[in-house]
Amino acid sequence: MPHRSSVPMTWRLKHSRYTLSGTACACGKLHMPPRVICDCGNDKLETKVFSGNGEIVSFTEIHIGPAGFDRNTPYNVALIKLEEGPVVSGIVIGVPEIGKKVKGIFRRLHTDGEEGLISYGFKFEVV
Numbered sequence: 001m002p003h004r005s006s007v008p009m010t011w012r013l014k015h016s017r018y019t020l021s022g023t024a025c026a027c028g029k030l031h032m033p034p035r036v037i038c039d040c041g042n043d044k045l046e047t048k049v050f051s052g053n054g055e056i057v058s059f060t061e062i063h064i065g066p067a068g069f070d071r072n073t074p075y076n077v078a079l080i081k082l083e084e085g086p087v088v089s090g091i092v093i094g095v096p097e098i099g100k101k102v103k104g105i106f107r108r109l110h111t112d113g114e115e116g117l118i119s120y121g122f123k124f125e126v127v
């Protein structure tokens with residue numbers, strides 16, 4: 001199957017997380033995270049870098065975070081409809097409300113332990 005890979009998901013999506021990029025199909029459909037084949041069957045997708053600007057469509061406050069995020073609690077995670085169309089999830093900085101505008105900002109996401117690997121990616125700041 002063309003969309004399967006032996007490379008772990010974290011590494012497959014690293015470029016996408018660092019650049020907020022997905023894919024665009026000739027049929028007009030945009031994908032975030034990126035895909036290797038569109039719903040229409042086209043497997044010649046192009047990279048699409050998203051602006052990071054969007055609107056909160058749903059959110060929740062996390063009080064018990066997973067490993068790596070547990071020191072940052074409480075924090076807010078939202079579903080954000082990007083101005084280009086796709087909906088992504090992300091940590092929100094600021095006070096989230098449904099309908100509020102956000103912009104993507106590149107930040108540290110979490111650290112694996114005291115001296116562990118630092119992961120970076122996009123968070124969304126209320127504007």
Ligand SMILES: [Zn+2]
Nearest residue numbers: 025027038040
């Ligand atoms: Zn398509």
